[in-house]
Amino acid sequence: MAQPVRIAVVGAGLIGRAHIKRVLEEPEASLAAIVDPAQAARDHAARIGVPWFPGLEAMLREARPDGVVLATPNRLHVSGALATIGKGLPTLLEKPVAETVDDAMKIVAAAEQARVPVLIGHHHRSSLIMRRAKEIIASGALGRVTVANALCWYLKPADYFDVAWRREKGGGVVLINLVHVIDDLRILCGDIAGVQAIESNAARGFPVEDTAAILLRFESGALGTLSVSDSAAAPWSWELTSGENKAYPQTDQSCYLIAGTEGSLAVPRLDLWRYGDAKSWWAPIDCERRVVPEQDPLAAQMRHFCEVVRGTVGPVLGVREGTRTLATTLAVKEAAATGAMVRVAAI
Numbered sequence: 195m196a197q198p199v200r201i202a203v204v205g206a207g208l209i210g211r212a213h214i215k216r217v218l219e220e221p222e223a224s225l226a227a228i229v230d231p232a233q234a235a236r237d238h239a240a241r242i243g244v245p246w247f248p249g250l251e252a253m254l255r256e257a258r259p260d261g262v263v264l265a266t267p268n269r270l271h272v273s274g275a276l277a278t279i280g281k282g283l284p285t286l287l288e289k290p291v292a293e294t295v296d297d298a299m300k301i302v303a304a305a306e307q308a309r310v311p312v313l314i315g316h317h318h319r320s321s322l323i324m325r326r327a328k329e330i331i332a333s334g335a336l337g338r339v340t341v342a343n344a345l346c347w348y349l350k351p352a353d354y355f356d357v358a359w360r361r362e363k364g365g366g367v368v369l370i371n372l373v374h375v376i377d378d379l380r381i382l383c384g385d386i387a388g389v390q391a392i393e394s395n396a397a398r399g400f401p402v403e404d405t406a407a408i409l410l411r412f413e414s415g416a417l418g419t420l421s422v423s424d425s426a427a428a429p430w431s432w433e434l435t436s437g438e439n440k441a442y443p444q445t446d447q448s449c450y451l452i453a454g455t456e457g458s459l460a461v462p463r464l465d466l467w468r469y470g471d472a473k474s475w476w477a478p479i480d481c482e483r484r485v486v487p488e489q490d491p492l493a494a495q496m497r498h499f500c501e502v503v504r505g506t507v508g509p510v511l512g513v514r515e516g517t518r519t520l521a522t523t524l525a526v527k528e529a530a531a532t533g534a535m536v537r538v539a540a541i
């Protein structure tokens with residue numbers, strides 16, 4: 195086997211520590227350094243015996259990694275990515291790409307000009323469930339996709355909102371959580387051309403939305419509905435149904451329903467509903483469950499990133515495509531603010 199690729203992790207908070215764990219567990223990778231000014235991160239680096247740096251520039255000079263994971267707060271994504279791209283280093287950049295599409299396009303331009311691969315951390319792109327669902331739809335088993343319904347309903351505990359930014363503009367469910375669902379729907383049904391949306395803060399009364407309902411028009415002509423609420427005591431969300439993140443107790447439900455002219459699919463259960471010879475609502479419709487092995491998508495993403503760093507494959511979600519997901523999510527915010535149908539700009 196070739197030498198493990200040396201990966202540095204920048205930002206050792208909630209998701210950064212999850213990446214550090216995957217680097218340490220991945221035989222193709224070794225942990226080159228941790229970058230994070232917080233004392234807790236310094237202590238963590240000392241505990242696991244890894245070089246620690248308070249800032250990115252010093253790490254890039256001294257630790258000389260082969261690839262870098264950027265798991266810093268959103269406002270630091272542009273400066274961090276421009277620095278790693280400037281050094282020609284393949285980068286795993288956490289989602290969302292940036293806070294605005296204009297900022298994200300600065301990363302797109304730099305990465306494409308320097309030909310440096312940037313993988314965006316929408317780790318459902320590495321999920322076996324999502325990949326299988328995409329294959330089923332692409333195989334034509336549903337016929338022409340006509341309609342999709344996605345639910346992202348869960349109950350965040352009250353103390354989640356003790357952190358001030360989660361109660362303020364930018365901290366609501368649309369920008370924090372819905373961005374994943376939008377990327378999932380793009381995986382399953384393709385690009386979204388336009389959105390309409392309404393938001394509410396009636397359940398929690400914070401300045402930021404706790405609930406949103408969205409209408410989607412896909413470029414294929416299919417239509418969709420999507421709703422999200424952090425104030426819904428319900429089992430229907432990717433978190434509670436997929437079983438991919440063991441921190442959440444799993445339910446046996448599905449959260450995405452996709453239907454076409456020949457059949458329909460419930461995800462993540464992968465229940466495929468199809469008619470026999472008689473195709474009509476008068477005839478019985480059969481259900482067949484497809485099964486995929488259990489897998490940790492963050493570990494699969496890290497394995498994939500190692501291949502990206504080695505240059506054997508391109509990123510499963512590059513920065514231009516990741517920016518399209520960001521643009522679609524921001525279009526939801528604009529649609530909710532204006533009441534208009536907002537077209538998603540071409541990226």
Ligand SMILES: NC(=O)c1ccc[n+]([C@@H]2O[C@H](COP(=O)([O-])OP(=O)(O)OC[C@H]3O[C@@H](n4cnc5c(N)ncnc54)[C@H](O)[C@@H]3O)[C@@H](O)[C@H]2O)c1
Nearest residue numbers: 205206207208209210229230232265266267268288289290
């Ligand atoms: N893919 C996912 O499922 C997922 C989940 C959670 C968060 N995220 C994304 O990951 C990013 C981080 O989120 P989080 O929840 O881990 O946040 P967090 O607040 O838990 O962690 C951020 C860390 O960055 C550190 N930091 C701050 N300034 C820094 C700097 N200049 N250099 C290096 N480190 C610095 C902080 O000290 C902190 O430890 C965000 O972009 C978020 O959207 C993605």
